[in-house]
Every structure is written in structure tokens, then in C-alpha cells.
Amino acid sequence: MNTQEFEFDMATVRSQAGELKLSRSQGYYFSENLGADCVLEMVAIPEGTFMMGSPDIEKEAYDSEKPEHQVAVKPFFMGKYPITQTQWQVVATMPKVELALNPNPSKYQGDNHPVERVSWYEAIEFCWRLSRLTGKHYRLPTEAEWEYACRSRTNSRFHFGRSLPKHLANCYGSQSKNRYPESTTPVGLFGVANAFGLYDMHGNVNEWCVDGWHEDYNDAPTNGSAWLDEVEAQERVIRGGFWLSYPRNCRSAYRDSYEPDSRSSVIGFRVVCETENSLF
Template sequence: MTMLKDICVHLCSSVDFWGDCMISLPVALYLALTLAWLLHPAPAAAWTEEELKAAERLLERELDQRWTAEADARDRTAADAKARAQTASEAAARAAVARRQMIETLAQTLVEIPGGSFEMGCGPGDDACEGDERPAHRVSVKPVRIGRHEVTQAQWTAVMGANPAQIQDDQRPVEMVSWDQVQQFLKRLNVETEGPPYRLPTEAEWEYAARAGTRTAWWWGAEIGRGNANCDGCAGPAADRETARVGTLTPNAFGLYDTAGNVAEWVQDCYHETYSAAPTDGSAWPGPCPDGYRVVRGGSWLGRPASVRSADRQSVWPSDRSGDRGFRLARDL
């Protein structure tokens, strides 16, 4: 047995590190005993020098094969890890290009709205008017660019890296976003772009653009009609009780889609219960907000026809998120 142990120690002496040797020693001893039984029926002490050398060669081959297999396994693991890292790097590069392209095309989705003045608030003959839509007042609005449609899930994801929407589809409007989260979106977007910063429309800009020169309850007329908006009772896509892809319905005279229905839209202003002392120059009603609320305009797929009127206003807590609420962009000329 001492001689067999010496053989194993001799084999291990060729290893550069003792860790592998100590792990392999029990294996070597087992192999030596097995060889002893196979090669000679006599006790191991009676082995000839030639038999010992043969056993040593067999053990060396066995250990070499084991170490070679382990080295090959390590090499394969390293190669697999390198390939995965390369694939991830290429995917990240493609995503970065797509993100950059999406951000660059955002400017092309905005429509130039000519400046002008209009009567903001409750319109004549609108029986659904509420107190916060009064008093109607004259407002002058400067030319501005406003999103042709609501910000899509693809656009949001390009900037923020994740899609929060309940009903996911790149070409549907993003929803489940709070006013506070929209501010973070704008901050990140503006770091990536040159020129005038992107922002939310002011409430006056929004209503001016939504009306597109009209004073009726809806930009298309005094009756809700059929299929003019995506809302509950508008006989449009909301028959499926969900958002519709942007650009599905007819745009207004300014070329804007879904200013009525689909998703209700955050604007910049603080909410006030009436228009008393409201700005008349088209600017946002600044904070601090009296009760902490911000304004949402346009109604949604979830609302009834009265809530998608051009004058309708809603007050919402800025941290609140909902599956029927999104936004569109604005940008100064």
C-alpha cells in the first residue's frame, strides 16, 4: 500500500497546484487497487517493477484524461459565456439604435398649430357644462407644435426603457402613467434632444388645439354621432372596452387625432374649480396647486360622451395612474 501511495504522490508531483492533486488522490488510489486486482492476483507488495510502471502509466493516462476533460469543460463554459455576452452586447447596440431613431422621429409626430384667440370653456348650447368650465373667457394662444396623436407605448419605452401599459401594443397610447412620471419622461427626453424642450401642453393650448376653430360640444358638431371618438357610448372602437391604436379615427381640422376619447390627457396646469382669474395668454396656471390636483383633458375610452367634450375638465392627483390616462407632447416653435 505504501508503494501505491508513493505512486500517487509521484503522479501528483507533476501537478502545478495541490488542490487538484488532493481531489484526485482518492481516485488514483482506487484505480491503483483496481489495477492491482486486475494485473496480478498476488498482493500489491509482490508486484514487479515492470507492473508498477505499467500501473503508473495507466494512472497517468487516466488523470491526464480527467484533467483534459475538466479543462475542455472550462473552455466550453468560458466560450459559452463569451458568446452570451456578445449576443447581449449586440442586442443592446440594436436597442440603442432603435431608441435613438425613435427619439429622433418624435419631432415628426408634432403638428404646427397656428396662433389665435378663442373662447375657452363652456360653449353655447352645451347642456352638459359643469361649474369648472365657467366662466367662458377669451384666451390668446401663440403658435405651438402639439402631438398629432397621444404618446405611444413604443415612444414611451424608447425613452424610459419599459412599457407600463395594461393593454400592450406599440401603436396604442401609453397609459398607467402619472403626471409625475410624465415629468420624468420629459426630463429624459430633453437630455436626448436639441432645440426647444418637449413639454406638456398648457390647458389653454390643449383646448384651442382640440376645438380647432369650433365652439360646439365636440369638434365635429353638437351631437355625439357614431364612430367619432373612442368612448363608452360613442359607437367607436370602445365597443371592445379598451384603447385603440393611435390615428384610427378621423382627425380634427388641425390634424390632431383622439382629442376626444381614447385616453384622457395630462396637461401642465394646476386644477382650479373655476376659470376665475385664469391666465388669458395661453400659459399654464402655475403652482402651487390649491388642492394638489393637476388637470386632465379629453376624456377616455372608459368615459361617457359628456366627458369627451372639448370643454370637459377633470382633476386628478399627480401621482395617480390609470389605464385610461396618457398624454401628448407640445413644443414651442
């Protein structure tokens, strides 16, 4: 991939009083031209190891986030934002691989709002079409990749720190509700990314992962791969929380599930692109 350097703003909660430190950082990305003046920006995520899940001392954790365990993740690229309605519409008009796609499925309309009300199967179809268009391997993230990318080398509840600044995320009680009451917000609205350069990892819409749902992490893979069983209708993992989630359910470790054929106005997705090369 022909990567370019980019700069972005990030925010860190420095104290229990919620004091914020703003800083500038750099990352790498490439742009995928989808046609119709529509671009998909993919951010480089370096390889690394991290502790996945929540420790026993985390009071807000659910049992499904345990046991905390070390996972090694290979490098990949991840969408800077959740897939938008414009990006969805462009790909939905392309010839199908297996499934027809509704070009306008979302409840909360806006070209730059995240697409929602798309099933896991339809998100997979989107990735297949994108792969065919570009010659690259696009897919949904594994659950481990998603959490690793969200944490971006942090081990706190949120990539911001111990608390979620409600003026920097679309969740329950956030300040965005004055302008966008009980709905999605445009991607990147809050103007701050995590340390990898990814936006909207907490709140706005839940995001599909490729993994099947398991009640806890006993026997989970430790190499960053997807955890799948031979069950066609197995519920699939969703991550990140959504516009009406309490902050507890927007944490980096929080996980939930949905039926793969369901379409919900609180679920969208972002894509990853595989790479064989070390990125840094």
C-alpha cells in the same frame, strides 16, 4: 424646425341628424427621430384667440367650465397623437433626469396604443428626457393650449360639431367596442383628424396637462400660460375623456383632475414643443 406639409381627412357633423361631411385639409409638421426606428410627429398649431370653456346656454356644461373667457395662445407644436407605448419604451430606456421610468406600464398592451398608467410626474420626466435628446423644449400642454388645439377654430361641443360620431371616437357606446371592448384603441385608428391635423382628441385616453386644478375659471390666465399654485401635491388637469366616457365627458371644454402621483389606465398624455416663430 424643418416642417413639411401633410394632408389629412377631417369630418364635420352637418345636422342634428348626424349627417357627416368628409373633407381633405392640409397642415404642417416635423418628425422627431427618437432612435430604434421610432418617430414622433409634431403638428404646427398657429397662434390665435379663442373662447375657452362653455357658455351659460350649454346644457351639458359643468360649473368647472365657466365662466367662458377669451384666451390668446402663442404658436406651438403638438403631438399628432397621444404618446404611444413604443415611443414611451424608447424614451424610458434613456438615462434618467430625475425619475426612473417603467418601460412597460400600460394595462392595455399594444405598440401603437397610447401609453397609460403613467403619473403626471412621469410624463414630466418623459418630456425632460425628450428635451435633452433633441435640444428642443418639450413639455406637457397647458390646459388652454390643449383646448385651443382640440377646438381647432370651432366653438361647438366637439371639433366634429354639436355631436360626437361614435364610429369616429373611442368612447362609451362607440362602434370600436366590437373589436376593442373596454380598452384603448391604436392611435389614429379612426382615420380623421381635427382642422389642425390632430387625432384622438375626443376619447381613448384622458391626457395630462401641466396646470393645477381649479374649480372654475375665475381669475384664470388669459395668455395661454399654465395656471399653477405653489402647492406641490395639487391635483393636475386631465382633458379629452377616455374609452368608457360618455360623449358629454369627451367635449372640447370638459375638464377633470387627478392626483399627480396617480397612475390610471384611463390617463395618458401628448407633448408640445415650444417655438419662438410665427408658424403661418
